[in-house]
Structures are given as structure tokens and as C-alpha cells.
Amino acid sequence: MKAKFEEKLAQLAFGDLSPSDAKKLEIEAQSQQEARETLRLYREMRDGLRGMAEVPEDQFSKERLRDAILKQGLKPRPDRYASNRSWLWMPAVACALGFGLVYARHTILPKNVNPQIVMSKKSLMAPPLLAVHEPIRVADNTPSPANSFIGPIQSPLRKTRTFGYRHRPRHHLEPNEVSPNILAVKLDGDDLNPDFGGANSTIPTSPSASDVPPMVATAASTGPIVFIDQDKDEQTGAQKATEVGNASNVLVGG
Amino acid sequence: MGYDASLSGRMELDTDGALVKRARDGDYSAFEKLFDRHRTLVYRFAYQMTSRRDDAEDIVQEAFVRAYQNLHRYRDEAKFTTWLLRIVTNLCTDQARMSQRRSALEQQEAAGALDWMTSGETEDPVHNLEADRRSRALKKALNALPAHHKAVIVLRDIEEREYPDMAAILGCTVGGAKLRVLRARRALKERIAPLLGEERT
Incomplete structure (x- = not known):
């Protein structure tokens, strides 16, 4: 017998079908021996279950319930208004944490963090790949706060590709301050600034970066390379930046 | 007219929702009224589930204790008996699982x-x-x-x-x-x- 048909028989036996459907199914079930037996069994079940509705009298009392409630201890009734306001601590804590992080970042960390890598003519010992993730600032011969900042869009200088070493926290630059992260810059030939004098020109940088210890840098590409020298320019007192032909001229590593 | 209004007001006071509200506010007699009203219903169901009177009575007791302790969770949109029977159903299911060892x-x-x-x-x-x-x-x-x-x-x-x-x-x-x-x-x-x-x- 199909399960669907058996379900219909159960519904018929327990009175869950409409009278018209029940009549049709009753006729259909009478013609099949198995269906007739199943229907009879379901009807016996229905009668037996309805006969089980009688239950013995309970012996329960209010005193017993009261004792049980008192024994288990009454939970304090929760303050609904307090529970509705309970979410407020979450944004408060988030704000406090955020403020604390920002404050700690500006106070604990030194303003001029030691540069990770600095180019130098004298010593060329550097990891092969450089990370530059601060805006590039190069001072020209007449440095001024207005033109000393060369951002990533307006500058003809482009950052070298970054392949890692993004571990230094950002800090804000003061005017005329050279980012210690500026290590190597690559010049594309077609957008060289003529003020820089083309290849092998010397570009003095900001004097405020003079305390940067000489370290190493290298270029990871074959394009023009600019070295920022430790030595100061005699006229301006700023560090020099010298453009070289390409990276093939540079000895990389110790 | 006045009689009808007072009668309907009295009936409203005796509804399950009103009694629950009073019980929530600390009126234990209101909860006892709820107990008197629905204990047979709960007991019948518990007895059919357990087939033992003492077990059924224990379940009734536990159900009303839980109901009293969780009255603040009861939402007025559901019938109180429905909510109560849900508690009893869960209790009976737990009890059936435990009594399989019997x-x-x-x-x-x-x-x-x-x-x-x-x-x-x-x-x-x-x-x-x-x-x-x-x-x-x-x-x-x-x-x-x-x-x-x-x-x-x-x-x-x-x-x-x-x-x-x-x-x-x-x-x-x-x-x-x-x-x-x-x-x-x-x-x-x-x-x-x-x-x-x-x-x-």
C-alpha cells in the first residue's frame, strides 16, 4: 500500500477528512483487503486513545506549589527597563577603546621613528625589496612647505612597488619633514620633472632629515633610481638626492 | 448598563493576561488563581505522557514553578495555556529521556x-x-x-x-x-x- 493512501486512511479513521472525501475513500478502501484492515486498525487506535482520556484524580495543592516555589527560591524580577538599556555598554566600551588606541598611538610612539631604510651612496646594504607607503616629500632648491610635499598623484616621482614590510605605523608629517620611510623612488622617463635636471641630477632634500642614519636602499626595477645622500647640500643645507641611470648600476646587498 | 460595565471590567481582571500581569507585579494570589484554573489541564497532559500519577504531579509542580520564575518571559500575544503546555511538553520530553533507564x-x-x-x-x-x-x-x-x-x-x-x-x-x-x-x-x-x-x- 502506498504511504499516501495510508495517510488518507488514517485521516479518514480519525475524522480529519471532509465528508465527501471520506465517503469516496471509504468506498475505495472497502474494495481492498489490506486497506480495509488498515482502516480498521486505525479506528481501533482512535477509539482506544479516546478511551484513555480519563485520568485519576490528582492530589495536588496550593500549599505544595507554594512550598516548591519557596524551596527553589524566587528569582529576582528583572528590571525590564534596565534590561532594555543593557546594550548601551557596548558602544560605550567601543568608543573608549577606540579613543584609547588613538591616544596611545600619538603619545607612546616617538614622532620621528627611525627610518627603516635610507639610501646612501656610501653604503649599499639593503634588503632587495623596499616598502614605501608614505607620501613622498622631496625638497627642491628653494624649499617651502607649499611645494615640499609631493603626493602620489601630483608628483612625477613614483613610489617603488611594495612587496612587504608594511609594519611601521603611520604618523603625520610636519611641514618640511621628510618621511623616514622614503627610501627609494623610481622615476619614469616620460614624466621626469625638468626642474630636477634629468638623469644624474642632484636633488637636495629637507634638512630636517639630516639626522637619519645612513642605511641602505636598492631598487627593484630597471628604471631610474634616485639616491638620497647623507651629505648635506652646501647651499641649502639639505640632503642631496642623486638620480642614477637605472638599477643595473647599483650594487645591491652587503 | 453600569452593571454590564462592571461585569466586563471584572471579567477583564480575571483573564489570564490580567492575572499574569498581577502576578508579575508580585501578587502571588493571582498566580494561585492561574494554578487553580489550569492545573487539571496540565496534569492531564502530564499524566498521559508519563502514565504515572506521581510523575505527573511532579511535572505539574515543576511546570508551575518554572512558569512563576519565568513570568517576565511570557508574551501576551500567546495564550497562557499554550505557553504553559509548551513548558510541560519540554518537561515531559526531558523526563521521558531520563526514564528510559527505568x-x-x-x-x-x-x-x-x-x-x-x-x-x-x-x-x-x-x-x-x-x-x-x-x-x-x-x-x-x-x-x-x-x-x-x-x-x-x-x-x-x-x-x-x-x-x-x-x-x-x-x-x-x-x-x-x-x-x-x-x-x-x-x-x-x-x-x-x-x-x-x-x-x-
């Missing part, structure tokens, strides 16, 4: 004791014997059902509750409740058929 003999004795009390409706001894045999087989089969099937059978076929009410108690849709009833009846039939066959032989 010996089958103990359950048979309980069923047999009830048979002595409930059988013997007619004067015909042959009919009494036959009714006794069927009733015993049915109880045995019902007690062997898993708790979720048993709860459905008790609610629909013994307590004769409507499907929407069952759906609210069981926490499902009306269609889901109908499906559960069908499955439970089929499971009961599969258990009772061999029992009747055994006793016939």
Missing part, C-alpha cells in the same frame, strides 16, 4: 494497575477481556513511542486539541503539526500491529 517491568505494572481501574465498562466479560487486551496493547505501544511522537498523539488524539493550538504548543506551523500527527499515528500503528498479532496468537 525498568520496563515498572511501567507494565503501572499500566496494569490502570487497566484494573479503567476496564470493565460493560457487563459482558468477553467484551471486557477483549477491551482490556486492546487497551493494554495500545498503552504499551504508546509508551514505546519516542517522546515527540507521544506528545503529538496525546495532544491531538487524546486531548483533542486543534491544529493551530498544537502548532503554538509545539512551536511549529499548522502544516508541520499535521505532518507530525500523521507520522506519529503511523509510528503508533506500526508498534501496535505486532502487539495485537502477538496477543491473538
